[in-house]
Amino acid sequence: MRKEFLPFTKPSISEDDIQAVNNVLRSGWLTNGPQNQELEKALCELSGNKYAVALSSATAAMHLLTKAMELGPGDEVILPSMTWVSMANMVVQSGATPVFCDVDRETLLATPETIAEKITPKTKMILPVHFAGAPFDLDGVRKVAGDIPVVEDAAHAAGTYYKGKHIGSTGTAIFSFHAIKNITTGEGGLFLSDNEKLASDIRAWKFHGIGVDAFDRQNKGRSPQAEVMFPGFKYNLTDICAAIGVSQLKRLEQINAKRRELAMLYRELLANIPEIRPLADPEGYDFTHAWHLFIVRVDSPKLDRNAFMNELKAENIGTGLHFRCCHLQKFYRETYGFTPGVLPATEYNSDHICSLPLFPDMTADDVQDVVDAIKKVLA
Ligand SMILES: *Cc1c(COP(=O)(O)O)cnc(C)c1O
Secondary structure, eight states: OOSSOBOSOOOOOOHHHHHHHHHHHHHTOOSSSHHHHHHHHHHHHHHOOSEEEEESOHHHHHHHHHHHTTOOTTOEEEEESSSOHHHHHHHHHHTOEEEEEOOOTTTOOOOHHHHHTTOOTTEEEEOOBOGGGOOOOHHHHHHHHTTSOBEEEOTTOTTOEETTEETTSSSEEEEEOBTTSSSOOBSOEEEEESOHHHHHHHHHHHBTTBSOOOOBTTTTBOOTTOOBSSOOOBOOOOHHHHHHHHHHHTTHHHHHHHHHHHHHHHHHHHTTOTTEEEOOOOOSSOEEOOOOOEEEEEOOSSOOHHHHHHHHHHTTBOOBOSOOOSTTSHHHHHHHOOOTTSSHHHHHHHHHEEEEOOOTTOOHHHHHHHHHHHHHHHO
16 A cells, blocks of 8 residues: 555646746735736637636636626526536526536536527526536537527636637636646636627626726836726735746646646556446547546445545545535525436436546556555455
8 A cells, every 4th residue: 555645636836836936926016917917818828819817716707707797586507517516606696597407427528418408598608617628519519509608617628629729719718727727826717708898897897896907017006096887806816826827837738748648547557447437538529638637437336436435545545526516415405406316417427426636746656556546445
């Protein structure tokens, strides 16, 4: 057994990242300023999209989007129940109704079919997830959506490409830079859109509803005379954080190449363990996987998923659960009356998935340790 605990994830922090933070601390300007501008520019360059707004989290981006799109009672937002529950929470906060769709059982991706069956005249937004770093079928989803806005949850998708284009190249996408994501700022998020009005509204909503936010290099801040247009929030990102993201993005290809290498090794070593089934690749379109997570389904008569996670922990192997489905959690059950059985593929996975350790500083030996421990606990 391993001597040292192998966590399920660990951020990849380089000396350059540390130096970037040092530079901000020495610069005399700590909150949103030039590094935010750099981060926004870098995401526009990576994706090819037009407008980016750096924020304190992806959840904040979703909160602001519900405001900017004026979602409220009577409106419906379709999203997979297999998502991080903060996105559903923000829909609820707006007064709109979250309408959970199922996912493909083998990829955890919402599909044009699972989405189409939930569309009603009240649907105001569709929010699928590029899950674990694999893209959902964007063209197919846009086709069934028609005029309904599709917002891409790209929290797992830094470095994900769909049909040759980086996620977020057109339309609206939300990225997260939380500490476990492929690119991190500690905590952080980013709103990306080709809709100028929406992006400028998000920019105002993020900072008290004040019209002007742009860091003015001459004034070192905004004009103190700027007025509140509506009662906004305070979801700006500090430059201390943004600088980490700017530095990390320079290594995105490298970071994801390492993740991919480890994921391929997992696939190879797990291939003849029938009780452990990794997710499948989506089919029918060309894509590049960002390998945010390496998820397997635990299907063993000897031990269930929770026991599997506990026994691996006793072997000094950390694991994660991405995600426990939203619709069967206490608030959602009690508020909307969901009962087991309504979203079969989601519920099967919610009960069986487990994320194995995957981060750029892991080695092939670490992967072997995980697989050895898995064999041991299944024996
Ligand atoms: C992490 C995550 C979010 C939220 O990101 P934060 O920056 O932590 O708010 C949203 N959706 C998905 C699918 C996520 O994994």
